[in-house]
Amino acid sequence: MKKCSYCGAEYSDDTSVCAIDETPLGGSPETQPEAPEAPDPEEIVVPPIEGLAGLDMGFSIVEGFSRPDWKAVRQYLKVHVAKEDLRAAWNYIPTIWLKTLAEDLGGGSRVYQSPSFSCLSDLDPETTKTLLDYAETVVRVIRNSLKDAAWSGFFGKHVLLFFSDPDDYYAYISYFYPEGTHILSYGIFLRKGYAHIVLPYVTTGSAESLLVHELCHNLLCHLQIPLWLNEGIAVTIQFQMALRPLIVDHELADRHRAHWNETNIQTFWSGKSYNLPGDNSDLSYSLGQILVNVLSEENPAFIDFVKNADWRDAGQDAAMRTLDRDLGEVLGGFLGPGNWRPQRKAISEQQKKNPPA
Ligand SMILES: [Zn+2]
Structure with missing residues (x-):
């Protein structure tokens, strides 16, 4: 009996390659070195259907x-x-x-x-x-x-x-x-x-x-989700897998408050700021992560939000409907008073110049 070193599936002695993951099963120690070389199983790919x-x-x-x-x-x-x-x-x-x-x-x-x-x-x-x-x-x-x-x-x-x-x-x-x-x-x-x-x-x-x-x-x-949500989820799960907590200390909070204003926040909502150099990009990834953490915390409706969020309004409509939250207000809770709401018009103008990949 042979065992696949990769997935552990067992095969009879005359099998040369695992049917599940194509790992060569290796010969028995008695294999004769003079025997003609079998074709490399990796090279044989037969179409599964005639068509x-x-x-x-x-x-x-x-x-x-x-x-x-x-x-x-x-x-x-x-x-x-x-x-x-x-x-x-x-x-x-x-x-x-x-x-x-x-x-x-x-x-x-x-x-x-x-x-x-x-x-x-x-x-x-x-x-x-x-x-x-x-x-x-x-x-x-x-x-x-x-x-x-x-x-x-x-x-x-x-x-x-x-x-x-x-x-x-x-x-x-x-x-x-x-x-x-x-x-x-x-x-x-x-x-x-x-x-x-x-x-x-x-x-x-x-x-x-x-x-x-x-x-x-x-x-x-x-999904047609806004970039901030897509990146925010990716960074959040990356942190979870690394058992790394999200820490928002004074220094990071101050950097955010110094950077974002009522105009450039629209570049965050449109996703454009992720492709701008320096603080723009770094703080975009960070803000997306913070927002995802605030919105998802013990909230099963977050999944509905993800399914319905639309990049054209940065997810604002879906946030109101599924989470009963206004994204502008949520951001205001972190950045301080101001008009932080996503604006469809500003987003669509930036998307025209910079269409989402
Ligand atoms: Zn990414």
């Missing part, structure tokens, strides 16, 4: 990486794959995509599978599996926190890309930004095409923390 045999993902190479034509893939599925086979099709397609990326990347890059994730990584297998195990835990925690506000009803696993070299990371994500954009980023959730998370690896600890943050965005990506 997929002719699938061309329309890859074009940009910045050294194969970029699928997702529109064409979806169109192909519409014509060639029956509805009841879509789940199987979407379990297969990301694997083909990631294997192509692994060829682009070369080196020790490989495709890994876990129950909820398909992953491309050029880190060593042990580190990759540590991160995948962690990601499985985190998905459960986030779903538990967000309840039915969390994304569900989709096909295909979540996709994770781990890059050991920051240059590869930036080359990969540059495709998603207009030319000339300067991006400084430590990890990103990309919604376009097939939603996926990309992380540059520095340490396992930092990668785990970023995974929590980006997975929150992933599980909220079906």
Whole structure:
């Protein structure tokens, strides 16, 4: 009997790869070194349904990486794959995509599978599996926190890309930004095409923390929620996972009170301030977190608020309806007297110049 070193599933001796996560099961010590090499099980990917045999993902190479034509893939599925086979099709397609990326990347890059994730990584297998195990835990925690506000009803696993070299990371994500954009980023959730998370690896600890943050965005990506709420939830769950309490001391409170005024608060509500340098961005993440903490504290209606909050009014309408709270007043409780209410007009003007990604 053989046991999968990754998930523990048991197989007969003649099985070479785990059916659940594709981990090679390793040979018995008697394996003859002269025996002809079996094809690498990682290389064999058979389409699960006949209709997929002719699938061309329309890859074009940009910045050294194969970029699928997702529109064409979806169109192909519409014509060639029956509805009841879509789940199987979407379990297969990301694997083909990631294997192509692994060829682009070369080196020790490989495709890994876990129950909820398909992953491309050029880190060593042990580190990759540590991160995948962690990601499985985190998905459960986030779903538990967000309840039915969390994304569900989709096909295909979540996709994770781990890059050991920051240059590869930036080359990969540059495709998603207009030319000339300067991006400084430590990890990103990309919604376009097939939603996926990309992380540059520095340490396992930092990668785990970023995974929590980006997975929150992933599980909220079906909602039209304002950026402050999206980021506020991500930072809040990141802190919870790190067992780090939110501490708002005098110094932080003073920084907020010195920074925000009745005009620039609209950049917070529209999400624009998150992309402005220095204090703007730092204090936006902090204010979003504070607001989420105030609104969610022992309030089961918070989930309804998340489901209904709309970026066009920064969630004001939903806050009034579901929480019976005025966002301007809640903020006033922290920043002091003033008109802090989200203003639709100011938000829409800023969104026009700076549409949400
Ligand atoms: Zn974020």
